Amino acid sequence: MNKSDADLVLMARQGDQAAIGEIYDRYADRLFGFAFSMLRDREEAADAVHDVILRSSQKLDQLRDPTKLRPWLFSIARNEVTSRARQRSRRDHREVPDMADDLPDSDNSLIQDELQQLVWDAADGLQTRDRQLLELQMQGLEGEELAQALGVKVSHVHVLSSRMRDRMEKAVGSLLIARLGKEDCDKLGALLSDWDGHFSLEIRSKVTRHIEDCDNCTKKRAILCAPGSIALALPIVAVPVTLKGKILSSINHVQNGNQPDYTNSNKTEWAWDAHSGFPSKSTVITKSISTYLLATTAALIASAIAIVSFVPFGNNGNLEITSENTEVSSNIVSPSQPETESEAPQVDVAEDQYTESIENDSNPNLETFRSDFRIIRNETNLSCMEGDYCSFTVSLSDNPLDIISLVTNQVECLESEITGSRIAAKWDSRNWESLQEVQFLALDDDLVQGDRECEINFEITGMDGPIEMDPLSVIFMIIDDDEPPAQPNPVPKSQLSVSSSKLVFGNQANSKELVISNDGDQLINWVISVQGPQFETSVDSGQINGDTSTAIKIIFNRQQAPEGNYEGFLILEGENQIIRIDLSAKVEIPPIIEYLFSDPKVVYITNSNCGNGTATIGAKVSDDSQLITVEVEWTRNGIDSIITPLQLTNNQNWVATLAGFKTGAVPSVNATLRVVDSRGNESSANTVIGVRLC
Structure with a gap:
């Protein structure tokens, strides 16, 4: 068990x-x-x-x-x-x-299909949470279990999964087109003329926008990237x-x-x-940052003494910058390099709106910075179109003697999505004078929502955690360049109209009235033609003035029409207009009972030999449709009804034998013949059988 x-x-x-x-x-x-x-x-x-x-x-x-x-x-x-x-x-x-x-060699067979490698390449472009979500789903987690593993609410799992699948499928499709579609599309070839093969967020955005505007690439993506194939393409590792x-x-x-x-x-x-x-x-x-800073400060002091001893001065007493002293100062800050991230991963700021905790002590390193130390912001391109980058430039006011990072902290957007690096800018003692550009990509949603704002708040951190200084906040204006869907050209109002698009005669009506109207203001000549057996019109052409109506009679001729369903239509033509009116009718004919008889007409019911006590019922019945019921209703004792079916003997002749008459049937029995055809039409007839005591 x-x-x-x-x-x-x-x-x-x-x-x-x-x-x-x-x-x-x-x-x-x-x-x-x-x-x-x-x-x-x-x-x-x-x-x-x-x-x-x-x-x-x-x-x-x-x-x-x-x-x-x-x-x-x-x-x-x-x-x-x-x-x-x-x-x-x-x-x-x-x-x-x-x-x-x-x-290992035994697993290499699992990834021979190039689609698997393409999917892995596309998955590498996802943010960490999307990749974790994808892999946890691949391991069979769903619903509440998936939410608990991710540390989110159950109600949020569906939203995260849907967005992840959309991003993954778009990424795979765009990557396939980028690699395989350039030869078939000149515009795509020009777009990717300087592409180095690395599938970055910027390349993905450009290719995705191109596909949406290119019919050929859209069709090719549908062929190359079958729905639902992503999960199947991921290999399994033992x-x-x-x-x-x-x-x-x-x-x-x-x-x-x-x-x-x-x-x-x-x-x-x-x-x-x-x-x-x-x-x-x-x-x-990790090693205590305070200890690290103390050791670094001591090293800086010792190095400074060595530098002062050997760095040459000019005639005016100023320090001369040489290749030797530049190299030494570069070495001073090198111990901090392993503690930094060389490249900041791309994250979807609009979805997650959070930063992960800095993996160091939480004490702020205030002693490293002067009171007037600040980050200087220069507004350059705070407005951008959907699909393009909003940006601004930042610089430092002084040498930080530390590693300073500008970290995206919180994003507030109104019905918009914007994405960029979690670490927007980074400086150390070697590049602190550089002007750095911070870019955020305004995603193209293909929806007409109007221009809207995105406010992004940044946190300034050093090696020892967040730095207490005035926060940096930027408001981007996203310009909506989506065009509303083209409205179809209004269809000119038809001048010729009819009262009904279908006339139903049923199994009783012989005629129906059709009203023809001219909704315009000009005279219209019209003609009408009929298709279908038994249907006729009282007139086949005429004229009708503007803003007037006329009635014509449509006839269904039932004379000599066989039983059955009838279909037809009218075609009304006038002033380059063609109007069709459907027609339908039924002909129902009850079965015809030509005769009904009893042989003998009188039966005897004692034990004597004056009669045999049975009677034969015979009838002749005809119908255009198949007969499904031919039966006679009678009584043996004058109280209980009995139904006896008749059997077809030859051409339209039906017979049945009635026996077992009792004294209660004296002096006569009423026999009723009932006939029903396959269309439900019914006929009946009666005959009387005399009953006597011998």
């Missing part, structure tokens, strides 16, 4: 290591797939899964609802891979390894076979009284929600 997640949690809490093994067997492959998709490194993904299972084994007592094991594990995994990705970015700025190069043994060994090591042996070289502190037991945040424990 399969154990539930709650059963495994309870068993593991009691020290059952086999339960931990079953938890591993149930979720390791999906946890590994999620970790690999985010880290793109097989060994590091295995280490991440190791730490997730090991950490979860130590925190099982905190999980308030054991049935929530799956989203709880993926929430831990999400924190773990996010922490590792940040550490890796700060550690060596290395590029993400090519997925195919990192897979979990290393040795990982389970390594994890269970680490758990056993802890159970023997030792400290957990996590694979992450940088220690992390985790915060856990007291109500649910889910992780809320992981923070990398």
Whole structure:
């Protein structure tokens, strides 16, 4: 019998290591797939899964609802891979390894299709939350479990998923067209003439806008990118076979009284929600910034002494800038470089409107800055069209002796979306005099909404966290260049009209009136023609003055018309107008009973030999349609009714034998013949059978 997640949690809490093994067997492959998709490194993904299972084994007592094991594990995994990705970015700025190069030979067969690589390239362009959402859905999480793993409300999951799928499908389609459509479209070729092959947000936006305006590229995208194929294109990566043994060994090591042996070289502190037991945040424990600044300051003083001793001065006593002293001052600030991010990832500011916590101490480093230190903003292009960049330039008033970042903090837009880098600008002691341009792309929504404003608030941070100074706020004006849909040209009012587009005669009417009207002010000559058997018109042409009407009679000739349904139509023509009027009628003819008889006309009902006590009913019936009922209703005893069907003997002749007459039927029995055809038409006839006692 399969154990539930709650059963495994309870068993593991009691020290059952086999339960931990079953938890591993149930979720390791999906946890590994999620970790690999985010880290793109097989060994590091295995280490991440190791730490997730090991950490979860130590925190099982905190999980308030054991049935929530799956989203709880993926929430831990999400924190773990996010922490590792940040550490890796700060550690060596290395590029993400090519997925195919990192897979073992047995997995290479999974990615032979070029579509898979295209999808991975497009997925790399998504923001972190979209990628995590995509991968968690690939691992089977949905609804409440997905919301818990992401740390959002259930009601928000559908919105996030819908936006992610739209962005992913657009990204894949645009990437395919960018790579495969240039030869078929001269405009696209010109647009991408200097493209280096890197699918950036700017290239994606340009290609997407081009596709929407180009019929050829739109059709080609529909062929190249079939709906729903994105998830199927993502390859599956097998979990290393040795990982389970390594994890269970680490758990056993802890159970023997030792400290957990996590694979992450940088220690992390985790915060856990007291109500649910889910992780809320992981923070990398780094070297104290205060200590770092003290050491850096000491190094600066020592270097300054050395520089003063050897830097040459000019005749006027001023410092001469040479290649030697420039190189030395560059080396002074180099220790801070590993703590920075070389490139800021693109994020969708309009959707997330949040920044992640700085992974350092929270004390502001006020002592590093002069009281008049500030960021200088120059307004350059605060208005932009949809699909273009709004921008402004910023600079520093003084050398910060630190790494200063201008971080996007909050965006308030009215029915608009704008996107840009989370870290909008960055300075250090080497480039603090540079003028930096901050750009935000106003997304084209293809909706006519009018011009609207977007206010963006920025936070200024240093190596030691946020800096207390006047906040920076910018208001962009987004110019709506979408055109309202073209209105169809008004159709000229028809001058000729009729009272009805269909005349129904049914099975009774022989004629119907059709009123022809001239809604204009000019005389109209008209003609009318009839199509269909039995339909006629009283007139076939005429004239009608402006703003007047005339009535004509449409006839259905029922004489000698066989039973059945009749369809036809009229064509009315006049002044380059053609009007069609449909016609319908029915002819219903009840079955014809030519005769009905009883043989003999009198029956005798005693035990004597004066009669046989039976009578034969005979009838001749004809009809254009098939007969479905031919029966006679009579009584044996004068009280109870009996229905006896007649049998067809030959050409339209029907017979039945009536027997078993009783004394109650004396002196006669009324026999009623009932006939119904396939169209529901009915006829009847009566005959009397005499009944006597012998």
